[in-house]
Amino acid sequence: MIWKPGIVILTTGMLLFGCGYLENTDLQYPMERMEMLLASDTGQQTADLFTKDLCVITGKEESEDFMINAPAAGLFGDDKQEVLFQKNPFEQMYPASITKIMTALVTLKYADLKDRVTVGDEVVITEAGASMCNIRPGDTLTVEQLLYGLMLPSGNDAGNALAIHIAGSVEAFAELMNQEAKKLGATNSHFVNPHGLHNENHYTTVYDLYLIFHEALKYPEFKTIIQTVSYTADYVDSDGNAISQSWANSNRYLTGDRQAPEGVYVIGGKTGTTNAAGYCLILASQDTERHQYIAVILKADSRTNLYDNMTNIIQKIVK
Numbered sequence: 001m002i003w004k005p006g007i008v009i010l011t012t013g014m015l016l017f018g019c020g021y022l023e024n025t026d027l028q029y030p031m032e033r034m035e036m037l038l039a040s041d042t043g044q045q046t047a048d049l050f051t052k053d054l055c056v057i058t059g060k061e062e063s064e065d066f067m068i069n070a071p072a073a074g075l076f077g078d079d080k081q082e083v084l085f086q087k088n089p090f091e092q093m094y095p096a097s098i099t100k101i102m103t104a105l106v107t108l109k110y111a112d113l114k115d116r117v118t119v120g121d122e123v124v125i126t127e128a129g130a131s132m133c134n135i136r137p138g139d140t141l142t143v144e145q146l147l148y149g150l151m152l153p154s155g156n157d158a159g160n161a162l163a164i165h166i167a168g169s170v171e172a173f174a175e176l177m178n179q180e181a182k183k184l185g186a187t188n189s190h191f192v193n194p195h196g197l198h199n200e201n202h203y204t205t206v207y208d209l210y211l212i213f214h215e216a217l218k219y220p221e222f223k224t225i226i227q228t229v230s231y232t233a234d235y236v237d238s239d240g241n242a243i244s245q246s247w248a249n250s251n252r253y254l255t256g257d258r259q260a261p262e263g264v265y266v267i268g269g270k271t272g273t274t275n276a277a278g279y280c281l282i283l284a285s286q287d288t289e290r291h292q293y294i295a296v297i298l299k300a301d302s303r304t305n306l307y308d309n310m311t312n313i314i315q316k317i318v319k
Contacts, residue, residue, distance in 0.1 A: 053079075053081050054081065054211070054214065055076040055077065055078065055081050055082065055083050055210065056081070056083065057074075057083050057086055057089050057090075057207055065085070065087070067309075067312040067313075068085070068087060068297075068309055068312055068313055069300075069305070069309065070087075070278075070297045070298060070299055070300040070301075070305070070306070070309045071087070071088060071091070071093075071298065071299050072087055072088040072089070072091050072093050072205075072206050072296075072297075072298040072299060073085065073086075073087045073088075073206060073295075073296060073297050073298065073309065073313060074086050074087070074089050074206040074207065074210060074294075074295070074296045075293060075294075075295045075296075075313050075314065075316055075317070076210050076214075076293060076294045076295075077291065077292075077293055077317075078214060078217075078284075078291075078292040078293055078294050079291055079292050080291055084293075084316050084317070085313055085316055086206070087206075088206065089205060089206040089207040090188060090205050090206075090207055091205060091206070092188055092203045092204070092205055093203060093204065093205065093206075093277070093298045093299060094196075094198060094202065094203055094274065094276045094277035094299075095196055095202075095203070095204045095209065095272055095277060095280060095298070096196045096198075096272030096273050096274045096277035096278075096280050097131065097154045097156075097195065097196045097270065097271060097272035097273070097280075098196065098204075098209060098270050098271075098272040098280050098281075098282050099159075099191060099193070099194065099195060099196030099202070099204075099272070100150050100151060100154065100159060100194070100195060100196065100270055100272075101209070101212055101213055101216055101270050101282065102177050102180070102181065102191060102194075102212050103150060103159050103162060103163070103173075103177070103194040103195070104147055104150060104151060104216060104222055104225070105180065105212060105215060105216040105219075105222070106166065106173070106176055106177055106180055107143065107146075107147060107150075107162050107166060108147075108216075108219045108221060108222060109180070110166050110176070111143045111162070111165065111166050112143060113142065113143050113144040113147070113221065114142055114143070114144070115142065115143045115165070116140055116141070116142055117140065117141055117142070117143060117146060117161060117162075117165045118138065118139070118140045119135055119136075119137060119138070119139050119140075119141070119157075119161040119164075120137050120138075120161075120164065121137050122157075122160040122161060122163070122164050122170070123135050123136065123137060123139075123157035123158075123160055123161050124137065124157075125156050125157055125160070125197075127197055129274075129275075130156045130195075130197060131153060131154040131155065131156060132153070132155050132156060132157050133149030133150070133152075133153045133154075133155025133157060133158050133245070133247055134155075134157070134245065135149065135155070135157050135158065135161065136237065136238070137238070138237060138238025138239075139235060139236070139237050139238065139243065140235055140236050140237075141161075141233060141235040142235075143162070143165070144221075145233040145235060146158045146161055146162050146165075147162070147221075147225055148225060148228070148231040148233060148247060149233065149245075149247060150162065151225050151226060151249075151270065152225075152228065152230070152231055152247040152248060152249045152250070153247040153248065153250065154250055154270075154271065154272075155247075156195035156196075156197060159193070159194035159195035160193075160194060160195065162194060163193075163194040170193055170194065171192075173194055174191050174192050174193055174194065177191040177194070178190060178191055181208065181212065184208075184211045184212060184215055185208075185211055186204070186205075186207075186208035186209075186211045186212055187208075188204065188205045188207070188208050189203065189204035189205065189208040189212075190202065190203055190204075191204075196272055196274070196277070197274065198274045198275070198276045198277070206296045206298060209282055209296050210294050210296060213269075213282055213284065213294050213296075214294060217284055217292070217294075223267065223268070223284075225268075226251075226267065226268030226269060226270065226284070227254065227267050227268035228249060228268075229248070229249050229254050229255065230246055230247065230248045230249065231246070231247050232244060232245065232246045232247075233245050233246075233247065249268070250271045251266075251268060251269055251270075251271060251281075251283075252307055253266040253283070253307075254266065254268060258307045258311065259311075260285070260311070260314065261311060261314060261315045261317075261318060262318070263287060263288050263317070263318040264285050264286075264287065264314050264315075264317050264318060265285060265286045265287075265288075266283060266284075266285050267283075267284040267285060267286060267292075268283075268284060269281060269282045269283035269284055270282050273303070277298070277299060278298070278299035278300055278301060279297075279299070279300040279301070279302060279303050279305070279306035280297065280298050280299065280300070280306070281295075281296075281297050281300075281306055281307070281310050282294070282295070282296045282297075283295045283296075283310060283314065285314055285317065287317050287318060288318075293314070293317050295310060295313050295314050297309045297310050297313065
């Protein structure tokens with residue numbers, strides 16, 4: 001791979017990033033994807049995106065790493081534009097509740113945190129094992145409170161409430177998610193709901209999750225939410241009665257149940273689990289010089305192995 005600094009000129013003959021271009025015939029951000037995007041309605045937005053600083057994955061896979069046994073993973077030096085580790089970064093996988101990163105991003109872009117939302121029957125979810133923040137039809141909360149309910153206890157009910165508030169239906173909100181993902185270059189993803197409950201047509205990749213999370217981290221409100229250990233929401237029910245709920249973050253690094261490697265500060269992230277997706281985690285971290293990193297683990301076979309894999313991968317930050 002050859003990096004040539006200079007003025008960026010976007011053409012269909014080469015893929016350009018940052019302040020130069022990459023000459024690499026085996027670049028695994030496929031050229032046909034770029035040409036498709038440039039021909040689309042979001043072409044100019046895509047062109048703007050790929051002149052920004054992003055991590056670039058080449059066709060070279062990391063050598064087998066027995067310390068990372070999850071089937072798909074990645075570690076990205078976000079502000080250094082370095083790919084420290086990759087394993088099946090373009091493999092389409094089920095994201096489970098990591099989906100909610102995209103839901104939060106769309107919400108922050110299209111809604112006011114102070115908006116008051118009276119939720120309806122969309123918050124009644126009966127699927128076994130669905131994580132909830134336990135809001136009820138007729139409850140009135142702010143968008144900000146719903147975001148905390150979405151991200152900390154991973155409330156699928158909060159996800160549906162936000163979808164209805166912003167787009168009028170879950171289906172319309174999913175289409176908005178897909179449009180925003182496409183603008184980011186996350187074209188190997190497809191969303192059908194705001195929460196990640198299993199659907200065979202709801203999928204993403206390690207690299208697409210990096211792109212989405214990278215964008216979400218630009219919002220200070222998002223960073224505040226994901227690094228919050230616990231949050232108390234005070235709101236009213238359908239009869240005007242005062243309700244108070246406290247929600248705890250499911251991230252074990254933040255709760256103290258797992259320790260990050262020495263020299264690594266965990267900002268926050270999002271967990272996700274379904275039978276089909278396995279155990280998933282996306283994490284933002286910093287080193288001692290405050291450089292930011294994004295790490296992704298998908299489909300670990302247990303919660304213990306999920307955090308073992310994540311600890312092993314973020315150790316690479318300080319090695």
